[in-house]
Amino acid sequence: MYTCNLERMEDKIKTFSKFGDAGHGGITRYSLSPEAHQARAEFVKRMTAIGAVIETDDMANMYATLPGSVPNLKRIVMASHVDSVKNGGNYDGILGVLTAMEVLETITELNIPHSHPITAMIWTNEEGSLYSPAMMSSGVICGKFDKSKMLASKSILDPASTFGQALDASPYKGEEKNRLNPNDYMAMFETHIEQGPILEAAKKDIGVVTCVLGMVNYRIKAYGQADHAGTTPMSYRQDALYAAAQLLIYLHQELDKLDPALVYTTGEIKCHPNVHTVIPDEVDFSLDARHENPEVIKQVVDIIKNIPKEISKCKTGYELAWARDTVYFDKELVSCVKESADELGISNQYINSGAGHDAQFVSYMLPTTMIFVPSKDGHSHCEPEYTSPEQCTAGASVMLNAVLKADQK
Numbered sequence: 001m002y003t004c005n006l007e008r009m010e011d012k013i014k015t016f017s018k019f020g021d022a023g024h025g026g027i028t029r030y031s032l033s034p035e036a037h038q039a040r041a042e043f044v045k046r047m048t049a050i051g052a053v054i055e056t057d058d059m060a061n062m063y064a065t066l067p068g069s070v071p072n073l074k075r076i077v078m079a080s081h082v083d084s085v086k087n088g089g090n091y092d093g094i095l096g097v098l099t100a101m102e103v104l105e106t107i108t109e110l111n112i113p114h115s116h117p118i119t120a121m122i123w124t125n126e127e128g129s130l131y132s133p134a135m136m137s138s139g140v141i142c143g144k145f146d147k148s149k150m151l152a153s154k155s156i157l158d159p160a161s162t163f164g165q166a167l168d169a170s171p172y173k174g175e176e177k178n179r180l181n182p183n184d185y186m187a188m189f190e191t192h193i194e195q196g197p198i199l200e201a202a203k204k205d206i207g208v209v210t211c212v213l214g215m216v217n218y219r220i221k222a223y224g225q226a227d228h229a230g231t232t233p234m235s236y237r238q239d240a241l242y243a244a245a246q247l248l249i250y251l252h253q254e255l256d257k258l259d260p261a262l263v264y265t266t267g268e269i270k271c272h273p274n275v276h277t278v279i280p281d282e283v284d285f286s287l288d289a290r291h292e293n294p295e296v297i298k299q300v301v302d303i304i305k306n307i308p309k310e311i312s313k314c315k316t317g318y319e320l321a322w323a324r325d326t327v328y329f330d331k332e333l334v335s336c337v338k339e340s341a342d343e344l345g346i347s348n349q350y351i352n353s354g355a356g357h358d359a360q361f362v363s364y365m366l367p368t369t370m371i372f373v374p375s376k377d378g379h380s381h382c383e384p385e386y387t388s389p390e391q392c393t394a395g396a397s398v399m400l401n402a403v404l405k406a407d408q409k
């Protein structure tokens with residue numbers, strides 16, 4: 001068994017935390033921004049220093065590859081993202097890239113033999129926080145998203161500029177022939193922070209990820225009548241916002257009767273006309289529900305389909321926005337991760353991912369799996385995000401040995 005280097009890992013975390021430092025312990029590093037390019041330049045510098053070959057593809061995904069000892073074998077890739085949400089932390093995404101770099105650095109330093117080429121990779125625009133949607137370039141490369149539509153995606157900060165323009169201006173835009181593909185790659189690993197409290201609560205340093213949860217996302221609607229806020233007696237009103245509030249409480253009460261592992265969220269609400277002197281006539285809110293078991297998701301859908309047709313004198317409705325099935329990771333790779341953690345004596349448990357990751361799209365194309373490390377207090381997508389250098393290094397060591405096990409198969 002091999003272990004990665006704590007000091008080197010810590011140095012990378014500190015160095016990359018400067019790129020997009022927002023001044024209070026976290027970063028804002030939008031995809032293809034100057035800050036993200038600084039991070040990419042540092043990746044090139046460090047990977048070139050160990051003799052890795054750098055390539056980029058047409059979505060500006062970056063690849064740093066160490067050759068294997070046997071010619072013409074497929075590559076094993078370790079990948080994640082360097083972009084963040086606005087006022088995000090120093091670990092989401094970037095840790096997967098830093099651990100991938102650490103694995104290659106350890107292989108070089110210790111002269112570890114391996115047959116297959118091994119690649120550290122950066123995915124462009126995973127967060128989709130400047131240019132929507134999330135997981136944009138893994139979606140394009142895995143055939144889930146149409147590239148021309150993605151190129152037209154507008155910046156949330158400046159609707160006159162598009163993702164395509166940012167891509168054209170990036171020094172890291174390369175050729176389509178360099179894309180990750182099933183002919184040249186045999187497996188992908190992604191190390192990521194858990195982004196939840198489970199591992200910390202269980203005092204485990206590694207999460208052996210088995211799947212990404214299936215989910216449904218509905219729009220729930222209430223239709224009322226717009227009227228004057230001052231002249232309409234309460235008994236005359238058809239207030240769509242009040243009806244929507246009743247509907248939300250109804251949904252919580254019903255959904256709470258299902259399996260306790262179900263998670264569901266209303267995170268977005270649209271109120272029309274959204275004027276403080278007008279009774280709302282149309283309200284539309286999101287309902288996102290996630291669970292591993294498709295039967296439970298079906299129960300959620302049944303509850304949504306059976307909401308009261310009228311509530312507080314307002315008609316109701318619903319519409320499916322989108323859905324995805326549970327994505328199971330490759331069993332052999334999952335066992336490579338489990339065995340590596342066990343053999344290294346690192347505490348671990350099986351876990352699923354409630355969040356989406358590039359690995360979930362890649363799993364439609366290649367055998368894929370993920371490794372989680374704990375998130376302090378479960379925080380992520382915010383500045384207090386934290387994983388100790390020891391836990392980050394443990395994640396790298398588990399990935400190193402799991403990659404070497406995959407290399408032997």
Ligand SMILES: [Zn+2]
Binds near residue numbers: 081092093126192
């Ligand atoms: Zn991420």
